Amino acid sequence: MSLNALWEYANPKKFIQTTDRVLPWFAWSAALTLVVGLIWGFFFTPDDYRQGSTVKIIYLHVPAALMAINAWLMMLITSLVWIVRRHHVSALAARAAAPVGMIMTVIALLTGAIWGQPMWGTWWAWDPRLTSFLILFLFYLGYIALWEAIENDDTAADLTSILCLVGSVFALLSRYAVNFWNQGLHQGASLSLDKEENVHDVFWYPLVVAMAGFALLFIALVLMRTRTEIRARRMRALLARERMGA
Amino acid sequence: MIALLVRDIRLAMRAGGGFGLGLSFFLIVVVLVPFGVGPQSALLSKIAPGILWLGALLACLLSLDRIFALDWEDGSLDLLATSPLPMEGIVSVKALAHWLTTGLPLVLVAPVLGVLLNLPEAGFLWLTLSLALGTPALSVIGTFGAALTVGLKRGGLLLSLLVLPLYVPTLIFGAEVARRGAEGFDITTPLLFLAGITCGTIALLPFASAAVLRVNLR
Numbered sequence: 001m002s003l004n005a006l007w008e009y010a011n012p013k014k015f016i017q018t019t020d021r022v023l024p025w026f027a028w029s030a031a032l033t034l035v036v037g038l039i040w041g042f043f044f045t046p047d048d049y050r051q052g053s054t055v056k057i058i059y060l061h062v063p064a065a066l067m068a069i070n071a072w073l074m075m076l077i078t079s080l081v082w083i084v085r086r087h088h089v090s091a092l093a094a095r096a097a098a099p100v101g102m103i104m105t106v107i108a109l110l111t112g113a114i115w116g117q118p119m120w121g122t123w124w125a126w127d128p129r130l131t132s133f134l135i136l137f138l139f140y141l142g143y144i145a146l147w148e149a150i151e152n153d154d155t156a157a158d159l160t161s162i163l164c165l166v167g168s169v170f171a172l173l174s175r176y177a178v179n180f181w182n183q184g185l186h187q188g189a190s191l192s193l194d195k196e197e198n199v200h201d202v203f204w205y206p207l208v209v210a211m212a213g214f215a216l217l218f219i220a221l222v223l224m225r226t227r228t229e230i231r232a233r234r235m236r237a238l239l240a241r242e243r244m245g246a
Numbered sequence: 247m248i249a250l251l252v253r254d255i256r257l258a259m260r261a262g263g264g265f266g267l268g269l270s271f272f273l274i275v276v277v278l279v280p281f282g283v284g285p286q287s288a289l290l291s292k293i294a295p296g297i298l299w300l301g302a303l304l305a306c307l308l309s310l311d312r313i314f315a316l317d318w319e320d321g322s323l324d325l326l327a328t329s330p331l332p333m334e335g336i337v338s339v340k341a342l343a344h345w346l347t348t349g350l351p352l353v354l355v356a357p358v359l360g361v362l363l364n365l366p367e368a369g370f371l372w373l374t375l376s377l378a379l380g381t382p383a384l385s386v387i388g389t390f391g392a393a394l395t396v397g398l399k400r401g402g403l404l405l406s407l408l409v410l411p412l413y414v415p416t417l418i419f420g421a422e423v424a425r426r427g428a429e430g431f432d433i434t435t436p437l438l439f440l441a442g443i444t445c446g447t448i449a450l451l452p453f454a455s456a457a458v459l460r461v462n463l464r
Contacts, residue, residue, distance in 0.1 A: 138411040142404075146394065149404050158461040159394055163408065166390065166454050170412045173443070177415040180439070181422060 010087035012230050019223050026223065030216035037209030045202055057115045059207060063214035065108035068136065071101025071218065075143075076168050079161030089226065091157035092233070094164065095147055096225030100218060102140035109133055128178040135174045139167045153233065247331060247339055254343035257316070268305040268348045269355055275301040276359045287364040294363035295373055295424030301359075302352045302377055303384060303413055309348050310388040311405055313340050314396040314459075323396075327463050333456035341382075341389040341452070349381030365428060372427025376440060380420035383444040387412045390455040397462045416443055 009015050041059035048055040075094040082091040112130065113123045124130065146163055150156035279297050280290060317323040326336050356377050357370050365373065391409035395401030422436040 135411055135414055138407075142408040142411060145404055145407055149395075149398050149401070155397070155461055155464070159458055162454055162458050162461075163394060166451070167412070170415065173415040174411075174418075177418040177439075180436070181418045 007085070007087070010085070010089050012089055012234075015089050016227060016230060019227055023220065023223050023227075026216055026220040030213055030220050032213075033209055033216055034213035037206050037211075037213045041203075041206035041210055045206060051119060054115060054118055055203075057111050058203070059210045061108055061111040061115060062207060063211040064104045064111065065133070066211055067214050067218045068101055068104035068108050068133070070215075071097050071104060072136065072139070072164075072168070072171070074222075075101070075164050079164040082157055082161050083165075088157075088233075089230065091161065092229040093222060093226045094161065095157075096229055097218075097222045098140060098144050098147070100221045100225070102137065102144065104214075104218070105133060105137045105140060109137065126182055128175075128182055131178045131182070132171075132175045135178070136171060139171055143167065247335055250326070250331070250336065250339050251343055254340065255347055258312070258343065258347040268309050269351050271308055272301050272305040272352055272355065273359065275304060276362055279363065291364040291366055291428075294360060294365040295369055295428050296421050297363060298356050298360060298365070298373060299377070299380075299417060299421040299424055302356060302381065303417055305352055306348055306381065306384045306388060307406055307409060307413075309344065310392045310409065311395070311402050313344050313389055313392040315392075315401075318396050323459075324463060327460075333459055334452045337389055337393065337452045337455040337459060338448075341386045341455075344389065345382050345385035349385050353377045353381055368430050369424060369428025372433055373424040376420045376423035376427070376437070379423075379437070379440050379444055380416050383416045383440075383447045384413060386447045386451050386455075387416070390451050390458065393455040393459040393462065396459070416440070419443060 009018060038059055042056050045056070047053045075097050078090045078094040078097070081087060082094065109130070112133075116125070117123050143160060143163060146160050147156055150159060276297065279293075283289060283293070314323060317326065327333065329336075353374060357365075357374055360370055360373055388409055391405050391412070394408060395405045398404060419436045419440040423433050423440055426433045426436065
């Protein structure tokens with residue numbers, strides 16, 4: 001498939017048709033991988049010798065955190081596509097992804113707090129990673145609030161996409177600023193592909209499955225929400241036309 | 247451009263409230279802090295740099311919606327948009343006017359309020375310097391937020407929600423300079439970061455603000 005063929009899906013009608021076909025696949029495979037990954041992770045992995053069974057919250061925490069960041073990345077890309085090529089589906093996909101990403105951020109923060117209480121002895125610490133996630137949450141809040149506040153759809157799409165671009169730069173800046181501001185309590189990356197020392201394979205495989213499950217879940221939710229947005233907009237257009245005719 | 251700058255400053259000074267309001271707010275915040283945390287001077291002098299930075303930031307936030315709101319309502323923003331001045335220039339001048347009428351007075355009054363909070367003697371220079379370096383960034387970022395929300399009826403609250411997360415890096419490095427200065431540590435790194443943020447925002451953000459303003463005036 002050449003790159004040009006990709007832009008076909010910018011046509012709302014084509015998008016709806018295609019997603020009609022692929023959405024069930026994404027939804028069911030998300031359900032399947034999540035069930036497999038989580039059950040495998042929760043019940044068929046050994047307890048950590050120091051952390052006990054508390055360690056198993058990793059199967060929710062890490063995938064949620066991963067998707068929270070990737071959701072913003074996806075919004076950044078779709079915002080860029082909207083600014084450059086002005087495809088409405090792209091702007092709507094960004095809008096659809098924001099609440100999902102925000103919920104992922106909340107899940108990551110909450111599971112982290114639940115894990116941190118017995119492990120670190122505190123629900124919350126002003127650790128750089130925790131802090132930057134909280135800031136990411138604030139960015140999601142502002143982005144969603146701006147979408148809600150503006151009535152004209154195209155204006156809202158333009159303004160939010162510029163906010164997303166500027167926000168990405170500042171989110172990145174904040175990430176390094178908080179690193180500078182406080183020392184970390186959070187453990188470093190232990191899942192990198194290029195490192196010698198990673199988590200043990202016993203934990204690693206179910207975690208990969210859970211991450212794939214969260215990714216599929218995210219795709220399915222965003223596709224579904226984008227379809228809803230497209231249909232809601234079409235309905236508004238139809239209603240407006242009807243009123244004009246009457 | 248200079249005419250626009252002079253006009254904006256005059257408007258801010260004469261329209262009442264705009265000029266003094268930020269300063270009064272800053273004063274009140276600083277006065278309220280000891281009531282909240284207790285009057286022990288050791289504690290106060292420890293948190294003084296952070297409180298002064300936070301107070302200045304909030305005072306700055308308070309007057310942001312005035313940057314474009316009045317011009318938007320009476321239509322002079324449309325006139326400015328059709329003038330030969332590029333939108334980026336208009337936005338920059340607006341930010342500069344906001345800094346001159348809000349940021350600069352805050353910088354000047356901050357050392358005085360530092361006395362109230364028992365700021366250590368070594369901190370005065372660095373507090374003033376960090377505020378002088380950081381408040382332009384606050385004004386420029388705020389102008390972007392104000393441009394985003396200019397067309398909205400109740401944009402004030404949304405404006406704070408949008409702008410405050412963007413203020414995080416500036417606040418971190420600015421307060422860090424003031425804190426380290428007060429405690430007598432080396433301030434080079436955060437000072438350079440702060441200057442970098444200010445220069446970067448002044449150079450780049452007007453383009454974003456102008457783009458946003460163009461959308462809003464469409």
